[in-house]
Amino acid sequence: MRFSGLRVLREGLTGNKGWAPHWRDAEPKAEYDAIIIGGGGHGLSTAYYLAKEHGLTNIAVLEKGYLGGGNVGRNTTIVRANYFLQGNSEFYSHSLKLWEGLEEDLNYNVMHSQRGLINLFHSDGQRDAFARRGNAMINQGDDAVLLDRDGVRKHLPYLDFDNVRFPIYGGLLHPRGGTARHDAVAWGYARGASDRGVDLVQQCEVTGIDIENGQVRGVQTTRGAIRAKKVGIVVAGRSGQVAAMAGMRLPIESHVLQAFVTEGLKPCIDHVVSFGMGHFYISQSDKGGLVFGGDLDFYASYASRGNLPMAEHVMEAGMTLMPMIGKAKVLRSWGGIMDMTPDGSPIIDKTDTKGLFIDCGWCYGGFKAVPGSGFSFAHLMATGNHHAPAAKYRLDRFRNGVGLMDEEGTGSQHNLH
Numbered sequence: 001m002r003f004s005g006l007r008v009l010r011e012g013l014t015g016n017k018g019w020a021p022h023w024r025d026a027e028p029k030a031e032y033d034a035i036i037i038g039g040g041g042h043g044l045s046t047a048y049y050l051a052k053e054h055g056l057t058n059i060a061v062l063e064k065g066y067l068g069g070g071n072v073g074r075n076t077t078i079v080r081a082n083y084f085l086q087g088n089s090e091f092y093s094h095s096l097k098l099w100e101g102l103e104e105d106l107n108y109n110v111m112h113s114q115r116g117l118i119n120l121f122h123s124d125g126q127r128d129a130f131a132r133r134g135n136a137m138i139n140q141g142d143d144a145v146l147l148d149r150d151g152v153r154k155h156l157p158y159l160d161f162d163n164v165r166f167p168i169y170g171g172l173l174h175p176r177g178g179t180a181r182h183d184a185v186a187w188g189y190a191r192g193a194s195d196r197g198v199d200l201v202q203q204c205e206v207t208g209i210d211i212e213n214g215q216v217r218g219v220q221t222t223r224g225a226i227r228a229k230k231v232g233i234v235v236a237g238r239s240g241q242v243a244a245m246a247g248m249r250l251p252i253e254s255h256v257l258q259a260f261v262t263e264g265l266k267p268c269i270d271h272v273v274s275f276g277m278g279h280f281y282i283s284q285s286d287k288g289g290l291v292f293g294g295d296l297d298f299y300a301s302y303a304s305r306g307n308l309p310m311a312e313h314v315m316e317a318g319m320t321l322m323p324m325i326g327k328a329k330v331l332r333s334w335g336g337i338m339d340m341t342p343d344g345s346p347i348i349d350k351t352d353t354k355g356l357f358i359d360c361g362w363c364y365g366g367f368k369a370v371p372g373s374g375f376s377f378a379h380l381m382a383t384g385n386h387h388a389p390a391a392k393y394r395l396d397r398f399r400n401g402v403g404l405m406d407e408e409g410t411g412s413q414h415n416l417h
């Protein structure tokens with residue numbers, strides 16, 4: 001079924017009776033050429049690109065819950081390519097280019113909105129750091145504009161410029177940054193993969209990984225054993241647990257990250273804005289809710305809900321920056337489980353077990369990576385070679401210390417990234 005304006009019009013006039021389910025809810029087969037563990041954004045995009053780019057269609061995505069029920073449906077939807085370090089810079093640049101053609105590619109409205117992202121700075125030192133970051137972005141072929149205080153005021157007149165502890169010195173504008181509708185991204189990739197013959201198997205938890213003589217043979221699941229020549233682990237916050245099934249100990253800690261949304265309001269915030277002197281960022285959803293968040297809860301946990309001290313910190317930072325939001329009522333808050341690496345950068349690599357691959361460590365920034373990660377991981381699984389933009393995401397950098405990408409400059413401590 002192809003979506004188009006004409007189709008919407010026809011269905012509207014004929015009682016909306018012609019819509020079909022977007023993907024097949026498949027029963028698991030006994031054997032596949034490849035299995036993807038995890039039906040989040042990265043697992044679904046990997047399956048899609050395996051089928052589309054490499055013609056591999058005898059594959060299954062095994063999801064323990066329902067498609068899109070993990071972090072891909074829990075994030076604050078920011079999409080950007082404003083990374084500083086080599087390795088990250090080219091990867092996120094590639095991912096953003098895929099985003100820019102995604103709706104056409106998937107024939108699905110993922111509501112990608114390049115409304116511009118502004119990172120505020122509040123000191124001379126921060127201005128220097130953002131000037132360097134902006135230059136790195138431009139060198140990579142992406143866009144960046146350094147704004148002074150008046151430049152920020154023109155874009156964001158509602159900020160408190162006058163009566164604050166941390167005055168706004170300026171901001172780095174990334175015009176192609178923005179947001180996308182998170183669950184639509186999962187649904188669009190699911191539909192595209194399913195249309196190409198991929199089995200999407202929900203309520204199917206992987207409980208073991210079968211390995212014989214150093215070669216992966218398949219997986220054990222709550223719906224029986226399934227054999228496969230290749231297996232990709234793409235389970236975000238559960239990476240450590242699933243990798244342990246193959247005898248691996250990952251350099252990953254799982255931490256909680258919270259987000260918040262207010263009641264729907266008339267359009268008032270038309271960019272993505274982040275505060276430079278406290279962890280707070282915000283955008284307005286297409287339904288009108290102000291969507292905002294802050295930092296990790298600072299302790300390792302598998303609970304997908306957070307605690308009040310971080311909620312209080314986020315609210316305080318928001319009120320400092322834009323006191324007007326004090327009038328909005330918070331409707332909901334929730335948490336997700338983040339797979340934090342020591343240098344804050346991800347892993348897309350083979351493992352020591354033949355046929356077993358891993359894609360993880362996306363920390364709190366993996367939504368924008370969904371297209372790029374799926375594309376690069378599919379390339380690695382299909383060809384055995386690293387895809388150039390993701391070539392630096394090696395697992396062994398944490399063993400030998402070579403090639404660490406410490407984007408935030410906070411050192412090798414999980415809970416500081």
Ligand SMILES: Cc1cc2nc3c(=O)[nH]c(=O)nc-3n(C[C@H](O)[C@H](O)[C@H](O)COP(=O)(O)OP(=O)(O)OC[C@H]3O[C@@H](n4cnc5c(N)ncnc54)[C@H](O)[C@@H]3O)c2cc1C
Nearest residue numbers: 038040041042064070071072075076078206336366367368
């Ligand atoms: C509050 C919050 C805000 C965020 N904001 C942003 C943002 O603005 N921009 C951005 O780029 N990123 C953001 N992120 C990060 C981003 O959401 C994640 O990095 C990314 O979604 C992780 O990849 P995923 O989509 O594949 O994960 P998930 O959707 O979590 O997918 C993993 C899947 O694996 C499944 N699974 C786990 N174990 C098993 C098993 N044993 N068997 C079968 N299936 C299994 C899970 O059920 C889950 O569905 C945010 C995250 C949170 C929580």
